[in-house]
Amino acid sequence: MVTTAVNPYLDGNFAPVHAEITTDTLQVIGELPPELSGIFLRNGPNPQWSPKGNYHWFDGDGMLHGVQISNGKATYRNRYIQTAGWKTEQAAGKALWTGFAEPPQMENPQGPYKNVANTALVWHAGQLLALWEGGAPHAIKVPELETIGEYTYNDKLVSAFTAHPKVDPVIGEMMFFGYSPLTPPYLKYSVVSAEGELLSTVPIDLPIGVMMHDFAITENYTIFMDLPLTFSSKRMQRGEPMMLFERDRPSRFGIVPRFGNNSNIRWFESPACYVFHTLNAYEEEDEIVLIACRMSSTNVLVAEGMQPDPDGDIPRLHQWRFNLSKGTVREEMLDDTPGEFPCVNENLLGQKTQYGYIGKWADATLPLFDGLIKYDLNSGKSETHTFRQGCYGGAAAFAPRPGATDEDDGWLITFVHNEGKGTSELVVLNAQDVTGEAAARVLIPQRVPYGFHSAWVSEAQLRGA
Numbered sequence: 001m002v003t004t005a006v007n008p009y010l011d012g013n014f015a016p017v018h019a020e021i022t023t024d025t026l027q028v029i030g031e032l033p034p035e036l037s038g039i040f041l042r043n044g045p046n047p048q049w050s051p052k053g054n055y056h057w058f059d060g061d062g063m064l065h066g067v068q069i070s071n072g073k074a075t076y077r078n079r080y081i082q083t084a085g086w087k088t089e090q091a092a093g094k095a096l097w098t099g100f101a102e103p104p105q106m107e108n109p110q111g112p113y114k115n116v117a118n119t120a121l122v123w124h125a126g127q128l129l130a131l132w133e134g135g136a137p138h139a140i141k142v143p144e145l146e147t148i149g150e151y152t153y154n155d156k157l158v159s160a161f162t163a164h165p166k167v168d169p170v171i172g173e174m175m176f177f178g179y180s181p182l183t184p185p186y187l188k189y190s191v192v193s194a195e196g197e198l199l200s201t202v203p204i205d206l207p208i209g210v211m212m213h214d215f216a217i218t219e220n221y222t223i224f225m226d227l228p229l230t231f232s233s234k235r236m237q238r239g240e241p242m243m244l245f246e247r248d249r250p251s252r253f254g255i256v257p258r259f260g261n262n263s264n265i266r267w268f269e270s271p272a273c274y275v276f277h278t279l280n281a282y283e284e285e286d287e288i289v290l291i292a293c294r295m296s297s298t299n300v301l302v303a304e305g306m307q308p309d310p311d312g313d314i315p316r317l318h319q320w321r322f323n324l325s326k327g328t329v330r331e332e333m334l335d336d337t338p339g340e341f342p343c344v345n346e347n348l349l350g351q352k353t354q355y356g357y358i359g360k361w362a363d364a365t366l367p368l369f370d371g372l373i374k375y376d377l378n379s380g381k382s383e384t385h386t387f388r389q390g391c392y393g394g395a396a397a398f399a400p401r402p403g404a405t406d407e408d409d410g411w412l413i414t415f416v417h418n419e420g421k422g423t424s425e426l427v428v429l430n431a432q433d434v435t436g437e438a439a440a441r442v443l444i445p446q447r448v449p450y451g452f453h454s455a456w457v458s459e460a461q462l463r464g465a
Contacts, residue, residue, distance in 0.1 A: 010055055025073050026067075026075060027442075028441070030428075031440055032074060032442070033440075036399060036401075038458040040069070040397060041455045041457065042064070042065045042453070042455075043131075043452055044060070044118060045061070045063075046062070051099065054098075054099070056100040059099030059116065062080070062081035062083070063078060064145045065448050068143050074426070081138055086114075089114075096108070113134055115138075118451075118452065120164060122165050122167065122174070131162070136160075159178025160180070169346060173192065174192040175189070177190065181209040187204040189201070191259060200259065203262060204224065204256070210227060212226070218283045221258065222260075223288065225252075230244060230246055251271065253267070253269075268322050268328075274296075274297060275292045278293075279292055280353055286325040288322040289352075294318035295313055296311040314338050314361070316334075317334040319332045334375070334380070335373075337361075337382075339373055340359055341453070343357050343398050356375045357372060357374050357412060360384060367450070370391070372385045372434060387427070390418060392416065394451060396414040398410055398411070398412055399411045399456040408432050413426065416441075417448065422447060423444075
């Protein structure tokens with residue numbers, strides 16, 4: 001008997017949904033807090049057509065799922081992000097690009113890879129942007145979730161745009177970067193004003209192109225991670241993987257003043273590792289403190305060429321302390337429980353926070369999360385909310401209570417899928433009581449596939465208050 005292996009990222013709740021729907025009031029189990037007003041958004045891969053070649057989870061066309069909450073009621077809509085590539089393939093009626101699991105299509109007149117805008121979201125200067133680190137962001141109209149188009153800062157954008165820009169909650173400036181895999185300069189660093197003007201872009205020297213997925217900011221500094229997941233055209237010419245985790249290369253962390261450049265960046269070395277996502281960073285006397293989910297190695301984009309690492313691709317919360325006076329670095333594991341998709345109260349991003357939240361990694365071969373962990377970073381203690389049996393969630397967003405004075409006074413919001421029933425819901429947790437029952441569960445009228453990153457945009461932000 002001949003069997004055909006099913007790609008797990010095209011099966012079950014990783015499989016795409018194709019219907020774009022808009023609902024009226026949704027059924028709520030429990031009670032939505034009356035002060036909770038705004039829109040919860042989640043971005044993720046949702047291929048429009050059957051893939052061309054091998055499919056990687058990172059390849060799917062971006063789709064936004066949004067739940068708008070007001071006066072204790074909720075509505076839902078989902079929309080494809082209509083990138084240029086999405087429109088080209090829609091007109092053709094089939095996939096025209098391969099993805100990360102295939103060699104780049106250098107002969108494709110629209111580029112070797114499709115900007116799928118499927119990874120994350122940021123709200124800045126009154127505009128929602130959908131992000132994919134290989135190209136320009138896409139402006140999105142809210143709450144309609146209609147695609148406006150590529151957003152290039154009046155054609156001042158001269159690099160790719162990270163999926164994880166950072167917005168200073170005090171000044172309102174946004175920092176971002178773009179990396180180049182094979183052509184120097186391998187890193188460009190940019191600052192955008194609170195009003196949305198691209199103020200500066202400077203090159204940062206790296207010895208080789210690396211996959212730099214995230215970074216961090218403090219009140220005065222920006223922190224880059226030159227980690228040994230490298231790109232090499234020479235490897236590719238030898239028939240070896242273009243991207244490879246090089247365990248014999250150290251990890252380097254570059255700390256630069258916010259409006260600094262390559263002349264005043266300081267580099268710190270530590271053992272080889274990989275970090276997809278940072279939780280936060282802050283300044284404490286002579287030290288810069290970084291908290292992030294660290295892996296000993298990663299094979300996430302390399303299907304071959306690496307020896308198995310029993311601890312690879314398992315993220316755990318770590319802390320680094322970079323002493324600017326002594327030039328030293330101290331690395332410490334904060335918890336051995338695997339977890340990813342970290343978030344904080346973004347009103348305190350870049351400042352010392354007492355609390356942080358991550359998705360609890362389920363004991364599975366796929367990126368499934370069976371709960372949320374709340375860390376008290378002062379005491380080192382943690383609390384866990386476990387989803388109901390057979391239910392898995394994704395990235396959570398923290399929604400602060402309007403007018404709150406306590407850092408954790410607000411809600412953790414995420415989509416959760418019931419594997420047995422095939423149904424999805426929005427779960428709203430009281431962040432000050434994460435071990436308790438959800439404050440509300442909003443039933444979604446169609447399945448919400450597992451995806452990537454989420455965002456909360458408050459009613460005040462939507463109004464421009």
